[in-house]
Amino acid sequence: MIRLIIIIFLISIGFISCKDSPNDNNYYIPEGLVNFTINTDLPQYYYLKTPGTYIYHEGGNRGVILVHNFDDNFITLERSCSFEPDKTCSKISVDSTTLTLRCGIMKNNKWETCCESRFMMGGEVSHGPAVYNLRQYNTHQNGSIIYVTN
Numbered sequence: 001m002i003r004l005i006i007i008i009f010l011i012s013i014g015f016i017s018c019k020d021s022p023n024d025n026n027y028y029i030p031e032g033l034v035n036f037t038i039n040t041d042l043p044q045y046y047y048l049k050t051p052g053t054y055i056y057h058e059g060g061n062r063g064v065i066l067v068h069n070f071d072d073n074f075i076t077l078e079r080s081c082s083f084e085p086d087k088t089c090s091k092i093s094v095d096s097t098t099l100t101l102r103c104g105i106m107k108n109n110k111w112e113t114c115c116e117s118r119f120m121m122g123g124e125v126s127h128g129p130a131v132y133n134l135r136q137y138n139t140h141q142n143g144s145i146i147y148v149t150n
Contacts, residue, residue, distance in 0.1 A: 029080050031150050032060035034137045038146040048074075048146075054094055054121075059148070062091050064137060065101070066148065067121055076137040076148045077101070077123045081115060083130035089114035092134060100126060101134070 036059060040048045047053050054067045062079040069075060081090040081103040089112060092101050101119040104112050118127040123134035140147045 029061065029078055029082055029085050029132075029135045031135065031137075032062075032078065033150065034059035034064060034076065035149050037148075038066065039144055040146065041144040049144075052099070057148075060135075060137070061085070064148070065092065065094065066139070066146070069121055074139045074141055074146050075122060076139045078135035078137070080135070081117055081130060082125075082132035082134060083115050083117050083128070087114060092119065094121075103130070 036057060038045050038048065038055075038057075040046060045055070048055065048066070048068050051068050051070045051072055054065055056079070057064050057066055057076075060078045060080070065077045065079060067075050067077065077092070079092045081092055083103065084090055089105050090103060091105050091114070092103055093106075094100075095102050095118075099121060101121065101123070102113070103117040104114040106112070115129055116127065117125065117130035119130070119134055120126050123136055125131060125133055138147075138149050
């Protein structure tokens with residue numbers, strides 16, 4: 001009986017020690033407040049009817065990107081990079097030349113890379129150091145109206 005208790009205790013210690021270390025740079029990105037509606041029949045959003053287009057919008061932690069992907073679906077992604085999201089430069093932008101998302105900021109009309117992370121237009125990591133995908137928000141389309149919420 002004592003052996004069983006010792007084995008259960010050792011297994012429990014093993015599970016507790018498997019938690020991510022506090023020095024892990026891939027922090028969890030909390031949800032930011034997101035709640036907006038886009039009407040693609042309006043002139044300023046009409047181009048979103050074409051797959052492969054996107055817009056930056058307020059909301060989330062550092063803003064969001066609403067993407068009309070090539071599967072003819074809309075997705076909304078957080079602009080905070082999943083690698084060291086607390087850094088000032090840790091903001092996701094669309095690289096229109098490669099149709100990927102990358103981490104960094106524009107300063108004095110020049111791109112400054114923050115961490116070399118790149119993501120697919122669906123938010124999946126394509127190049128590290130990030131290992132976590134970008135946070136996605138609920139996106140629903142009803143005709144020409146797109147609803148984005150938490």
